[in-house]
């Protein structure tokens with residue numbers, strides 16, 4: 001990962017092209033996963049490229065985070081508006097971007113700035129079933145596939161990259177990609193989720209959630 005003095009590649013943008021492809025995920029019983037749209041793809045370049053951090057949102061409705069997976073540029077701010085008529089407590093124990101937004105109710109929004117790259121697992125301290133993932137990347141070329149697995153990364157300057165594909169149930173897959181001025185299409189990547197096993201996460205105190213007497 002390049003860091004420090006980030007050289008701007010904006011001068012190369014007139015030559016930027018599109019990189020497209022398709023991701024498939026092999027799930028249990030060797031079937032293709034139906035949630036391939038929750039995967040993330042990104043291009044890693046040898047030199048850092050500057051891009052403005054953005055503002056994004058993960059809302060809570062019916063005790064679910066939406067979207068479930070979000071990819072952002074490092075330095076970006078994510079708001080967590082609560083649309084439910086009861087309290088949530090959004091938190092992360094991640095090494096890169098730990099936070100605890102505390103309890104807050106309907107109509108309230110609290111936000112977090114994700115400063116360091118990482119795969120940040122986000123939970124609610126009240127509702128054990130709630131989970132989201134913020135994939136924070138140090139590159140401007142990232143995206144998520146459509147429901148059929150196809151993806152398109154626009155405005156990629158010609159050059160040599162490492163293409164990464166990730167999904168929460170599968171080990172990350174990478175491959176080297178040479179992007180010519182006219183772009184690249186039809187890249188195929190397969191993720192293998194067959195070895196995935198669900199393990200319950202802990203609450204913000206590092207303790208198991210209560211099994212009974214679930215609070216609202």
Ligand SMILES: [Cu+2]
Pocket residue numbers: 063087088089124125126127130
């Ligand atoms: Cu909650």
